[in-house]
Amino acid sequence: MLRIGLLGFGTVGSSFAEVLAASGADARITHVFNRGVVRKKTHERAKFVPADAKWTERVEDVLAAADVDCVVELMGGLDPAEGWLRAALSSGKHVVTANKQLIAYRGGELFELAAKHNVQLLYGAAVAGGVPVIPGVSQGLSGDQIRRVSGIVNGTCNFILSSMESGAEYATVLKEAQRLGYAEANPAADVDGLDARAKLCILARLALRAEISPDDVPAQSIAQVSAIDFAYAKELDCTIRQVSRAEVEDGAVQARVGPMLVPKISPIAWSHGTQNMVVTSGRFGGDVVFSGHGAGGHPTAVAVMSDVRAVSLRSIKVRLPAKKMAVSGDCIAPHYLRFVVSDRPGIVASIAGALAKYGVNIDSLLQHRGHTAARLPFVITTEPCRISTVVDAVQEMGTLPFMVETPLCLQILVVDDPETD
Ligand code: NAP
Numbered sequence: 266m267l268r269i270g271l272l273g274f275g276t277v278g279s280s281f282a283e284v285l286a287a288s289g290a291d292a293r294i295t296h297v298f299n300r301g302v303v304r305k306k307t308h309e310r311a312k313f314v315p316a317d318a319k320w321t322e323r324v325e326d327v328l329a330a331a332d333v334d335c336v337v338e339l340m341g342g343l344d345p346a347e348g349w350l351r352a353a354l355s356s357g358k359h360v361v362t363a364n365k366q367l368i369a370y371r372g373g374e375l376f377e378l379a380a381k382h383n384v385q386l387l388y389g390a391a392v393a394g395g396v397p398v399i400p401g402v403s404q405g406l407s408g409d410q411i412r413r414v415s416g417i418v419n420g421t422c423n424f425i426l427s428s429m430e431s432g433a434e435y436a437t438v439l440k441e442a443q444r445l446g447y448a449e450a451n452p453a454a455d456v457d458g459l460d461a462r463a464k465l466c467i468l469a470r471l472a473l474r475a476e477i478s479p480d481d482v483p484a485q486s487i488a489q490v491s492a493i494d495f496a497y498a499k500e501l502d503c504t505i506r507q508v509s510r511a512e513v514e515d516g517a518v519q520a521r522v523g524p525m526l527v528p529k530i531s532p533i534a535w536s537h538g539t540q541n542m543v544v545t546s547g548r549f550g551g552d553v554v555f556s557g558h559g560a561g562g563h564p565t566a567v568a569v570m571s572d573v574r575a576v577s578l579r580s581i582k583v584r585l586p587a588k589k590m591a592v593s594g595d596c597i598a599p600h601y602l603r604f605v606v607s608d609r610p611g612i613v614a615s616i617a618g619a620l621a622k623y624g625v626n627i628d629s630l631l632q633h634r635g636h637t638a639a640r641l642p643f644v645i646t647t648e649p650c651r652i653s654t655v656v657d658a659v660q661e662m663g664t665l666p667f668m669v670e671t672p673l674c675l676q677i678l679v680v681d682d683p684e685t686d
C-alpha cells in the first residue's frame with residue numbers, strides 16, 4: 266500500500282482525491298495539508314478523503330510522517346513548494362507533482378536529488394493536463410530524434426481564443442475559465458504565456474534534450490487580440506491560437522510562445538475549449554499528435570493518478586540526458602499586422618514607407634468598409650521576415666500621429682508541406 270501525503274486541496278487536489286477513491290489502486294491518502302483546513306474539510310470532495318486521514322496546516326506533519334511514502338504536491342508556485350519537495354525527496358519520499366514552474370525552473374536539480382535518494386519524481390500532469398504527452402515523449406518516443414515540438418499547451422488561452430472565435434468577449438471568457446478552475450491562481454500566467462513557456466521548456470528537455478530556461482523564451486500576451494482580428498484571420502483562412510514552438514536549429518533552440526495566425530488546415534486550428542494539442546516532429550517517426558483536455562480538475566487528476574500508480578508499481582522510467590542550450594526567438598516568418606487609425610489621407614503610404622525602410626515586403630492589405638473614421642482598423646500581411654525586424658518596424662509605426670492603438674503584430678504559422686519537408 267502506497268501512503269500518500271497530499272499538499273494542496275484545491276481544484277486538482279480535491280479531484281485527485283475523487284479519482285484515487287474510484288481507482289481501486291493500492292494507494293491511500295493518509296495526510297492532507299492545506300491552509301485553512303476547517304474550510305477545506307467542508308469542500309464537496311472532502312468526502313473522498315479516507316475518514317482516518319489527518320488534515321493539517323503544518324507541512325512538517327506530512328514531511329516528517331513515517332506513514333507517508335509519496336508526497337503529491339498540488340499547490341503550485343516555486344516557493345515554498347520547492348523547499349518542501351526537496352525535504353520530501355531528501356527524506357526518501359517519492360514525489361508526484363503537477364507544478365510546471367517548479368519542474369521547468371528546477372527540474373534538473375530535483376531529478377538529481379531524487380536519483381541520489383533512490384526515489385521517483387514524476388510530473389505527468391505538468392504539461393497538457395490529462396494528455397499523456399510527458400510519458401508519451403519520454404517513453405514512447407525516446408527511440409526517435411525529435412527536432413521540433415509545437416502546439417497548444419495552455420487550456421485557458423485556448424478556451425478564451427476559441428470562444429472569442431465564436432463571438433464571446435475576452436473578459437467574460439477569462440472570468441468563466443477562472444470559475445471553472447482552468448486558470449492559474451494568477452491568470453496573467455496563462456494569458457501572458459508564462460504558463461505555456463514553462464511547459465514548453467519541460468517538453469524541450471524531454472523531446473529535444475535541450476535544457477532551456479523559461480526566462481529566455483519570448484512570450485507574447487493574448488490580451489491584445491480582439492474580435493476584429495478573428496474576422497480578418499477568417500478572411501485569410503486562418504484562426505488565432507496561442508502556439509508554443511521549440512525547434513533545434515544550428516546548435517540553438519528557436520523557441521517562442523504567443524498568439525499566432527494558424528491556417529485552418531492545421532490540426533492546431535481545430536482545438537477548442539480546454540483542448541491541448543502537442544505535435545512532435547521526429548527524424549525517423551515523423552509527426553505524432555497528442556490531444557485532449559489540457560486543464561480542469563478531473564483530467565489533470567487522471568495524470569496525477571497515473572503517476573501515483575507508476576510509483577506504487579515501481580515502474581522504471583527512461584531518463585535521457587539533456588544539455589544546456591541557448592535560445593533564440595528570432596525566426597523568419599510571415600506576419601499579420603493590425604492597425605487602428607484615425608482616418609486621413611496618406612496612412613497606407615506612411616506605413617508602407619516604414620515597412621520598406623526595414624526591408625519588410627507587404628503580401629496583402631485588408632480593409633473592411635463600415636468602421637468609423639475615428640477608429641478605422643485595417644490589416645497588412647507580410648512576406649516572411651525576421652521577427653526582430655518586423656517588431657522594430659511596428660514599434661516605429663506605433664509613434665505615427667494617426668495611430669489610435671498600439672499596432673498588433675502576430676506571427677503567421679506556416680504549415681509544412683509534406684512534399685518538401
Ligand atoms: P488551486 O485550485 O489554487 O489549488 C491549490 C491549493 O493549494 C489550494 O487549496 C490552496 O489553498 C493551497 N495552497 C497553495 N499554496 C499554499 C501554501 N503556501 N500553503 C498552504 N496551502 C496552499 O490550484 P489548482 O488549479 O488545483 O493547481 C494546483 C497545481 O496543479 C498547480 O501547480 C497548477 O499549475 C497545476 N495544474 C493545474 C491544472 C488546472 O487545470 N487547474 C492543470 C494542470 C496543472 P487556498 O484555497 O487557501 O488558496
Ligand code: HSE
Pocket residue numbers: 391393394418419420421422447448449455460559560561
Ligand atoms: N492554467 C493551466 C491551463 C492549467 O490553462 O492550461 C493546466 O496546466
